[in-house]
Amino acid sequence: MPLRELLLAAAARAADHRERDGRVFPETGPEAVRAALGSLPDGPSPAEEVVDELVRVVEPALVATTGPRYFGFVIGGALDAATAADVLATGWDQNATNATSSPAAAAVEEVAGTWLKDLLGLPADASAGFTTGGQGANTVCLAAARHHVLAQAGWDVERDGLGGAPRVRVLASADRHVTIDRALRLLGFGTAAIVPVPTDDQGRTDVRALAAELSAVDGPAIVCLQAGDVNTGAFDRFPEAIDAAHAHGAWVHVDGAVGLWAAGSPRTRHLTAGMARADSWSTDGHKWLNVPYDAGYAFCAHPAAHAAAMAYTAAYLTGQDEFRAPSAYTLESSRRARGFATWAALRELGRSGVAELVDRCCALARRFAGRLAAEGVEIGNDVVLNQVLASFGDDERTRRVLAAVQRSGECWMGGTTWHGRQYARISVSNWRTTEADVDRSVAAVLAALRQAR
Numbered sequence: 175m176p177l178r179e180l181l182l183a184a185a186a187r188a189a190d191h192r193e194r195d196g197r198v199f200p201e202t203g204p205e206a207v208r209a210a211l212g213s214l215p216d217g218p219s220p221a222e223e224v225v226d227e228l229v230r231v232v233e234p235a236l237v238a239t240t241g242p243r244y245f246g247f248v249i250g251g252a253l254d255a256a257t258a259a260d261v262l263a264t265g266w267d268q269n270a271t272n273a274t275s276s277p278a279a280a281a282v283e284e285v286a287g288t289w290l291k292d293l294l295g296l297p298a299d300a301s302a303g304f305t306t307g308g309q310g311a312n313t314v315c316l317a318a319a320r321h322h323v324l325a326q327a328g329w330d331v332e333r334d335g336l337g338g339a340p341r342v343r344v345l346a347s348a349d350r351h352v353t354i355d356r357a358l359r360l361l362g363f364g365t366a367a368i369v370p371v372p373t374d375d376q377g378r379t380d381v382r383a384l385a386a387e388l389s390a391v392d393g394p395a396i397v398c399l400q401a402g403d404v405n406t407g408a409f410d411r412f413p414e415a416i417d418a419a420h421a422h423g424a425w426v427h428v429d430g431a432v433g434l435w436a437a438g439s440p441r442t443r444h445l446t447a448g449m450a451r452a453d454s455w456s457t458d459g460h461k462w463l464n465v466p467y468d469a470g471y472a473f474c475a476h477p478a479a480h481a482a483a484m485a486y487t488a489a490y491l492t493g494q495d496e497f498r499a500p501s502a503y504t505l506e507s508s509r510r511a512r513g514f515a516t517w518a519a520l521r522e523l524g525r526s527g528v529a530e531l532v533d534r535c536c537a538l539a540r541r542f543a544g545r546l547a548a549e550g551v552e553i554g555n556d557v558v559l560n561q562v563l564a565s566f567g568d569d570e571r572t573r574r575v576l577a578a579v580q581r582s583g584e585c586w587m588g589g590t591t592w593h594g595r596q597y598a599r600i601s602v603s604n605w606r607t608t609e610a611d612v613d614r615s616v617a618a619v620l621a622a623l624r625q626a627r
């Protein structure tokens with residue numbers, strides 16, 4: 175089969191998957207897929223046979239995350255233009271390391287980065303790196319922070335490493351995302367560098383406690399704040415927290431994997447007030463922007479620190495007149511042209527489309543919470559964003575109801591432990607979700623609840 179036909183057939187299968195209105199979570203598990211794929215073949219096979227087999231074997235085990243009733247983790251769908259652009263990125267197979275390997279990829283990332291800063295209310299002169307996701311973005315931002323706070327203390331961490339360096343303390347709440355811990359491990363700080371800061375019932379950093387902890391720290395410090403807690407959607411109080419951190423000379427990193435997008439709508443922008451005065455910000459494209467996997471962004475108010483931490487060598491700094499190299503702001507050398515899909519998502523939605531997407535998801539989350547609460551379900555958070563925590567009684571019953579909902583195939587939501595209790599966590603992050611989808615999902619939850627009672 176010619177490549178043209180093969181690609182058209184593959185695209186048609188992908189479209190079929192996205193249009194299907196079947197079970198949200200499959201009945202086929204990973205073991206069945208593994209068994210069906212068998213062992214490494216001895217010889218070659220025609221391309222169409224390979225693709226046919228892949229589709230036949232994996233389709234029954236696909237999760238309908240692009241569909242409108244998937245509420246698990248924080249998994250966005252994939253906008254049409256962004257999906258098509260990502261298909262092109264694969265077909266074009268550009269290496270987005272620099273403008274010599276791909277002028278197109280380098281330029282599109284730069285433009286998309288500028289648009290993102292504009293949309294999210296970040297400083298126009300901040301640097302931007304296109305990462306694999308929030309984990310990558312947190313790691314890149316904290317590497318820039320490491321460079322900066324140690325340089326201020328007279329230490330060249332890129333040359334001399336951390337052995338013998340002044341001790342850096344990282345102030346972060348117990349409700350921080352787990353990817354912060356992994357970043358700190360990878361960067362050689364170790365999780366013992368964390369100074370835990372207490373939070374309130376929504377997971378917001380206690381600013382007075384933060385200030386007190388900061389004054390007890392002797393030496394370089396990094397403060398990690400959150401825009402949109404992964405469980406509650408809560409935002410730290412940026413103006414006060416950033417003032418306290420900067421008064422101490424600390425670097426402020428904002429993990430905004432979900433919540434940075436609140437800045438994209440006039441209705442939720444107030445939640446991010448003051449956030450632009452931080453030193454670095456990370457967010458995801460594959461969550462709320464509905465870019466296909468994978469896409470994340472690392473922004474830094476100190477481009478020189480960002481580049482010093484990430485560029486291959488210091489020699490990069492002499493090449494400033496060359497076109498911005500995407501790989502000078504990320505962990506990878508050779509890399510996918512991630513900018514195409516992000517640019518396409520922003521181009522498809524425009525400023526008003528992003529605002530509508532954010533508003534719609536927040537309104538649907540409130541609808542979900544309101545309908546459940548009206549039936550006596552306990553909602554465990556203030557629904558300020560797109561995240562809802564629901565408890566169906568004690569932890570054991572919550573787990574049982576959740577398992578029944580998941581089995582129903584009507585919708586899918588995951589479980590979480592929040593401040594010691596079990597909850598079902600509902601994240602409304604998909605551009606395709608409608609009120610009817612929420613109502614159908616609420617009905618599935620209530621049916622499971624009646625069974626459990």
Ligand SMILES: *Cc1c(COP(=O)(O)O)cnc(C)c1O
Binds near residue numbers: 306309403429430431
């Ligand atoms: C999802 C999330 C991350 C990690 O993002 P990935 O894209 O999964 O790497 C980090 N922080 C928060 C608050 C998140 O919600």
